[in-house]
Amino acid sequence: MYAFYKPLRNFMRGFNLWSGLGATYYYMQHLQFGQALPEQLKNDALRRGQSNIKAGLYGHLVELLAREVILNGQVRGGRPLNTAGDAFKAMSMIHRLDDKSWGLHGSRSEDIILQLSRIAFQQFPWQSPPTNGVLARYHMLYSHPSVAPMVEAEFGMSTGELFQLILLFAEEMVRRPTLAFEFLPAAEESIRAPVLALSERISRSSDELRAATVERQSYDVNWAYSFNPLRAYPLVHAGNPRSVMCPAPPILLQRLTDGLYFDLMRADRGFGNAIGKAFERYVGKVMERIGKDTFELREEACWGKPERRSVDWIVIDQSAALFVECKLGRLDIASQTEIAPEPPFIAAIERLAGNVGQLYTTLGEALAGGYPHWKPDGRPVHPMVVTFHEWFCFGPFFYKHLDKLVEAEFEKHGLDRVLLERHPYSVCSIAEFEGLLTACRGASIDSVLSEKISPDHRQSLLRGFLADRYPGAISNAMGTFEDGMDLVIDGPSRLTRK
Known part of the structure; x- marks a missing residue:
């Protein structure tokens, strides 16, 4: 494989690193x-x-171009990479090399279905640009009363100030690829050190990033899918941490939202439970805002000794009840991308199957009349696991393994398989769930879910199903918390001296 990589390497070595990052x-x-x-x-x-x-311009190819520029570009000297001819030639070479790596993979006939899944993880996220609604979703998680103190302890600023900083960075990024921290001289003295500390946390010199990329590079079927260190360190400098460049602003925004999960998980052992509770609360707020007068909501109940707990949320309309279990559960990079004799994605799906098993355990109790706050009334019941992160639940690879592992959960817990037959489960991300609720508000829970779990649509991506059967549901849901950043913008701040 490396012999096929060398022409790309040699081509990229002729260019200046900084002009290449400017192009990306x-x-x-x-x-x-x-x-x-x-x-x-x-x-x-x-x-x-x-x-x-x-x-021929795709987000994942531009990200790979940035990776190759960091890996091979000249820090000093070299030709400027500032024309479409050179940039598109490089991206075309990257695309062909990715195809070549797959063609050389000896087990491609066995792995083709897994390949479709990892293409989704690589390419689909670029189809959903950051919006105020997405930023608001993260702000609502990190500002939850159990999470906010952890944010302040780790970063030296409140959640509101952190998201004000994100907006200030984004504003500067509109104008140029370098961050000048234009807002900092006018900020209060007490916030300046935390801002610079955060900048240093997510920045590395070009030499350090190159070394990290060399370490992660894989010259086989995983070449185009190996972890890009730019996702951990989206700010690049030439040796001076106060003079940084951002070659991929969307990756910077992702690092300062989704990426904070890892910082906080390492900093506080209680973060996992706290962020899980924050997600449950966020799902409730979503249902309240989208459902308005359409849905009746019942949140988790606790009772008995030893204590028992219900499902996280029950959503009820005239047609059915939706049992919702909220799971922050995320996939690591290997689970998303790596092809191996024992793909990490299967281990990740096993965790998800455990969540489904947990959902059916409590569903069985509910249907037997054991819940204090809900009783069966003959209306259909639809169980659903809602994840915060995208799992791209579609296709035969995903469902073949998930169904098999869910069956194992039923055996392990002694659950009645009739539950599975009468009440088929669904899995979706929170972004898809918002669209689903919008569709259900216009139709009904049972009509939408019954069609989705039918053989014709069960293995379809929920996002695609909604786009086809309920046009506008996803796009309308994207504005659910479009005003969610207003509190951040208008809130007190040491950054803006309000």
Whole structure:
């Protein structure tokens, strides 16, 4: 495989690293935020007004371009990588090499279904640009009363100030790929050190990033899927941590939202339980706002000695009850991308199967009349696990393994398989769940869920199912908390002296 990689390596070695990262910045800003591209970075298709897809411009290829620039570009000297001809040639070489690595994979016939899943993890996230609603979702998690003190202890600023900082970074990133911290001179003295400390936490020199990339690089079927250290350190410098460049602003935003999970998990052993409770509360707020007068909501109940707990949420309308179990559960990079004799994705699905088993255990008790706050009334009951992170639950690889592992959970816990037959389960992400609730509000819980779990649609991605059967449900749901950042913008701050 390395012999096939060498032409790309040699091509990239002719370019200057910093101009290459500047090019990835402009492509990222164009793809994710619709900013105009400099003319010299447009290929003929883009000049003719064709779509990014028809022009061959994809987020995952731009990210891989940034990785290869860091790995092979010249820190000093080299030709500028600032024209569409060179940039698109590099991305074309990357695309062909990815195809080649798959073609050389001896077990591709056995792994083709897994390959479809990891393509989803690689490419689908780039189709959902960051929005105020997404930022608000993270803000609501981190500002939960049990989580907010952990944020302040770890970063030296309140959750509100942290998200104000994210907005200030984003504002600077609109104008140029370098961060000048223009807001800092006017900020209170007490916040300056925490801001710079956070910047240093997520930045590395180009030499350090190159070394980290060399360590993670894989010259086999996983070449295009190995972890990009830029996701951990989205700010790059030439040796001065106070003079940084951001070649991929969407990755910076992801690091300062989703990526904080790892910082806080390492800092406080209680974070896992706290963020789980925060997610449960967020799901409740989503249902309250979308459901309004349509749904009746019943939150988790606790009773008995030893204490027993119900499902996290029950959503009821005229047609059915939806039993919702909330799981923050995330996938590590290996689970998302690695092809191996024992793919890590299967171990991750096993954890998810445990969540499904837990859901059916409490569902059985509820249907037997054991819940103090809900009794069966003959209406259908639909069990669902809602995850915070995207698992891209679709296709035969995912469902073949999940169904098999759920059956093992039934055997382990002595559960009646009739439950599974009468009440088929669903799994979706919180973003999809918001769209699902929007669809159910317009139709009904039973009509939407019954169609989704039917043989024709069960293995479909929920997002795709909703787009096809309930157009507008996902896009309308994206605005659920579009005003959620207003409190951040208008809140007290040492950054803006309000």
